[in-house]
Amino acid sequence: MNAPIPTHLLPRLQPRPMPPAMLEALKARFADRCSTALAVREQHGRDESPIDAPPPEAVVFCESTEDVAEVVKLADRYEVPVIPFGVGSSLEGHLLAVQGGVSLDLGRMNRILSVHPEDLTVTVQAGVTRNQLNNEIRHTGLFFPIDPGADASIGGMSATRASGTNAVRYGTMRENVLGLTVVTARGEVIHTGTRARKSAAGYDLTRLFVGSEGTLGVMTEITLRIYPIPEAISAAVCGFPSIDAAVRTTIQLIQLGVPIARCELLDRHAVVAVNRHDKLSLPESPMLLMEFHGSPTGVQEQATTVQEIAREHGGEHFQWATTPEERTKLWSARHRAYFAGLQMKPGSRTVTTDTCVPISRLAEAVTAASEAAEAAGLMHYIVGHVGDGNFHLAYLVDPNVPEERATAEQLNEELVRRAQSMDGTCTGEHGIGLHKMDFLANETGTGSVDVMRTLKRALDPKNILNPGKIFAL
């Protein structure tokens, strides 16, 4: 069912076979926790991207930072790639073993190491997922706001600099990781950051590792900011006559400084998919799905402002979700949009875009993308964290029809170039991985990518940490 690796990515396939001595050493050290079973390797050799590649040669199930360090020391000795693996929900081919090697499964590193409710910080192992974290700290009255669609691991979210629906108010992983434990390419364990809210102590290694997609070090423990659950929360949906009207409402909210917590766009296709998948009856027009956090008065005030602005842009059918159950239903539906979309075209795979533009250009960017997809006749839907200027156009392609994939890639490329010409980025939150490598230099210039290469060579001279990703060395 999977599509073959696209031709233009074939040069990335540079297998570096693992010496038998390394596998023996892994088996000796980890016994059953080192697997070479094909099914296990295949499960660890793919992600949610539409790209396929041969699986890693082995999978090691790590249970501690020391386990990770030992695998990396062996990898250093034998010059074998290691690829950290959380839950496998990355979208751009981050996890693909394009140069072979070992998948480091961190899923068993799922302990919450310390909660400091009085400091609004928590320290977790990298394999803890975002839902697990929120379930385990709920009794403290605090929550962790970053929520990519999938129930991703905190390690994976840190590695891709993830964000989600709450970023407009709470920031992304960039703003919410305070410190890290990292295994370096030589298998040494280092610590970055502190539990203080800010620091000017030397280079910002925390921010360097966050978003480095496993290519500079393996993050094993992560200290995060957490937040008081707001006194009042209110969610609403509002339909609009056009995508443009919905986005212009958002732009005005942001420009006015309304402290909205979530502001999500769903185009008509996305609403139809979500209605069908989650048995909802949302009005099937472009829609904003919003949430307000604060005191009861503050929330009421924000809601009033938003309704006024929405009305000016033709917004109607304002529906409020005031009980926690109603809210959960709405947001769960939003988070399942990816799967809802896939079900619109059984057997399809998704080619997802992730551009983010300065807010004033958003209406233009979304409308152009939507029109191009309609004109191409390719099934698609749009969801977007529009409060950040970030949106996802997902093309549903039949893996058995190569033309569909080619069209999707072509549309994605046009969409990215458009965003970059607007001072925007090819990826707001998914990362570069394998799939967006060709876009990076156009965005930051070759000088900047050269600096990234220099950093990579300095910190990973043998190129063993998730090699072949972000940029070609």
Next chain:
Amino acid sequence: MNAPIPTHLLPRLQPRPMPPAMLEALKARFADRCSTALAVREQHGRDESPIDAPPPEAVVFCESTEDVAEVVKLADRYEVPVIPFGVGSSLEGHLLAVQGGVSLDLGRMNRILSVHPEDLTVTVQAGVTRNQLNNEIRHTGLFFPIDPGADASIGGMSATRASGTNAVRYGTMRENVLGLTVVTARGEVIHTGTRARKSAAGYDLTRLFVGSEGTLGVMTEITLRIYPIPEAISAAVCGFPSIDAAVRTTIQLIQLGVPIARCELLDRHAVVAVNRHDKLSLPESPMLLMEFHGSPTGVQEQATTVQEIAREHGGEHFQWATTPEERTKLWSARHRAYFAGLQMKPGSRTVTTDTCVPISRLAEAVTAASEAAEAAGLMHYIVGHVGDGNFHLAYLVDPNVPEERATAEQLNEELVRRAQSMDGTCTGEHGIGLHKMDFLANETGTGSVDVMRTLKRALDPKNILNPGKIFAL
């Protein structure tokens, strides 16, 4: 009047004399804009730290990124240090030419290059100061919140990862720099980031350069986030029976998630100094100076909550500053606390501390620091961005009495160790510079400092960019 360089810093003095050919090349290229006059060099060879060192050998007044690139290319060729200079307000010896070389004065690079009010972004040259920026964008209804005490340059603020009184709500330079133009150690010009609010495109070079204190590259242009001036602003002062009571009030506010915009502590000594210097009549007890931003209702609501919490901790004499003039008077006084303090002891210099701790440990940290300073009988005062867990204890030392300086350094060291034992940092916003180098390894561990060294060697192999700072190579 200045104190000699302390004995323990003498090994940092490693002059690398400039070859005559380099000076000739600078003169040929920059004519009058390259100065070797002693007065000019001395002005560029010091900052607000209590440390003295021989001045740089030349000062070049740069007017463009190209000027900077040309100086750095010559420095690369002749292996001569270059030290970027904004307004000279750094506090930890960042600007001292401990290895000789050229001071790159960026003060003439003071143009605002573009303002995008609709996107809430602005791009400035590095020499623009924070007050200049706010004056020039005021007509747009937007402002840039980061406000260290001095009217520092945006370049200098980026280089030290500065923050100030608004950080509790708006973040620090870390959160507010979106992109950079940087001259690398080879004199190449690169760009980082975009004008989009978030990005997952490759390594976070922006955050790597922010806080690198001129040691990895010279930032020449900076794109910043700016914010709508709040609809309503209200400021208040409140006196407390003890430092402990004031800090506990703060802790509770933060833990409750009250979105306070500024929350500053002044101890009794600081209030006395500010009263005298600015002809105010604030009650001379430990004091919180607060500001609330939002809608009129939101501000009123925050104020009510704060008054209730303050009262529980014995807070009294709540005074409101509601007009812009009253607010400006209060905050200007707060920003001049450094100079007000110096006037308490004419001829003195300041040894300033800058620890930042997890919020729950703040009362303990501030009280212990205050008691130790009282016990040592050294004149001092405390001001603090307590909403962040960050505070400054400033010791006033007579440069002619070496024992005072030694006592201050001893107290500072104890205070730093205490903060670090609480999972805090030796510097919340001033940076490491020369003065805090010995504290860094204790905070992050030698492994982490080794990674910083590796990055420095990779990006600046000839060690020409502000050498001898942050860590010994």
